[in-house]
Amino acid sequence: MPSLNLRPASADDYRRIAERRLPRVFFDYIDGGAGAEQSLRDNVADFARLKLKQRVMRDVSALNPKIDLFGETWSMPLALAPIGMGGMMRKRAEIQAVKAADAAGVPFCLSTVAICSLEEVAKAAARPFWFQLYMLKDRGAVRELLQRAKSVGVRTLLFTVDLAVVGARYRDIRNGLSGGGGLYGKLRSGIIDYFLHPAWLVDVGVGGRPHVFGNLSAYVPKATTPTDFRAWVDGQFDASVTWKDIEALRKEWSGNLVIKGVLTPEDARAAADAGADGVVVSNHGGRQLDGVASGLAALPLIADALRGRAKILVDGGVRTGQDVLRARAAGADAALIGRPWIFAVAAEGEAGLKRYLSLVMHDFRVAMALTGVSAASEIDGRLLDHP
Numbered sequence: 001m002p003s004l005n006l007r008p009a010s011a012d013d014y015r016r017i018a019e020r021r022l023p024r025v026f027f028d029y030i031d032g033g034a035g036a037e038q039s040l041r042d043n044v045a046d047f048a049r050l051k052l053k054q055r056v057m058r059d060v061s062a063l064n065p066k067i068d069l070f071g072e073t074w075s076m077p078l079a080l081a082p083i084g085m086g087g088m089m090r091k092r093a094e095i096q097a098v099k100a101a102d103a104a105g106v107p108f109c110l111s112t113v114a115i116c117s118l119e120e121v122a123k124a125a126a127r128p129f130w131f132q133l134y135m136l137k138d139r140g141a142v143r144e145l146l147q148r149a150k151s152v153g154v155r156t157l158l159f160t161v162d163l164a165v166v167g168a169r170y171r172d173i174r175n176g177l178s179g180g181g182g183l184y185g186k187l188r189s190g191i192i193d194y195f196l197h198p199a200w201l202v203d204v205g206v207g208g209r210p211h212v213f214g215n216l217s218a219y220v221p222k223a224t225t226p227t228d229f230r231a232w233v234d235g236q237f238d239a240s241v242t243w244k245d246i247e248a249l250r251k252e253w254s255g256n257l258v259i260k261g262v263l264t265p266e267d268a269r270a271a272a273d274a275g276a277d278g279v280v281v282s283n284h285g286g287r288q289l290d291g292v293a294s295g296l297a298a299l300p301l302i303a304d305a306l307r308g309r310a311k312i313l314v315d316g317g318v319r320t321g322q323d324v325l326r327a328r329a330a331g332a333d334a335a336l337i338g339r340p341w342i343f344a345v346a347a348e349g350e351a352g353l354k355r356y357l358s359l360v361m362h363d364f365r366v367a368m369a370l371t372g373v374s375a376a377s378e379i380d381g382r383l384l385d386h387p
């Protein structure tokens, strides 16, 4: 394990620092996946397995890592995925994240179940951010959230479709975070663990106001603790949703509509048929159905099926700039990162995420240069070294 006196150089370094700083219940909430965590492991392993072709002598003295997507220019093909309850890991984590993302020139996506609200994030954001929404049983709340997102300037909506029911996350069950326990974990061991993490306790527990889910407080007026919010949200996931609901949503939302959580060509085609501008090929970071393929493994068939009808994002296991290049080479327009950004914020706040994103940018530029491409738009399947 690298000494904590050294400067972090990778996603894994930030993960280790976050592990020391966070109470176990919160570290496990981020780090864990569903079931035996096979899909979670596959997400990272599949990226590592994808070999790149080194090319030399191609004049890579001027590199352009930028792309244009959804009406925006991105400094590299990477965005920050929606992460629920971020503000429990660091004081107002979503604000720190949107500032770091803006400084790095990449999109930030706010979760429905974030601690900071759309309105609070909008005040801190320097450029339009994205919003992620679930289909809640309370369709009035869904309509109002869409309206609120629009009025604070959100132009891209990630609509998550892989949460008809919540995956069985064993670490959360063990820690008392799900399966009937309180959100602060098993009371006795949980509270002791908080006091063993005083930096977190002072920053978040005392100063962070982590007990309100900002986007939802208007719809759950009686909720006063995270457990109340979690109970409401768990009861709100709508297992009856079909593509018909997406067609209806398409009529209500005039901005970019991106369907998050497809893994098969059939579902990707159905999303495009329902009017989506893009899809996120994703297994929800291995947190939903353990045993499904990684987003990366599912990507080629989906790219084939869509043939440019909708933009393609991929997530699950993206950790480095090489992975960003691999994602594009395998058929995606861009990649999302989840755990790495929340670990960087949990570890060192806005400065940590800024630094992590600059490391990814550096890696991405190195990967471009050594695979012999000068522009991100030139990255394609020819960069992969198929055995």
Ligand SMILES: Cc1cc2nc3c(=O)[nH]c(=O)nc-3n(C[C@H](O)[C@H](O)[C@H](O)COP(=O)(O)O)c2cc1C
Binding pocket: 029, 030, 031, 043, 081, 082, 083, 084, 111, 112, 113, 132, 160, 260, 282, 283, 284, 285, 286, 287, 315, 316, 317, 318, 336, 337, 338, 339, 340
């Ligand atoms: C702690 C945590 C919370 C998450 N919360 C949400 C959420 O609120 N909405 C959503 O659509 N996806 C959520 N996801 C899934 C991420 O958006 C993303 O798909 C996944 O983290 C990508 O995998 P990676 O963590 O390996 O990068 C969450 C993931 C994690 C790890």
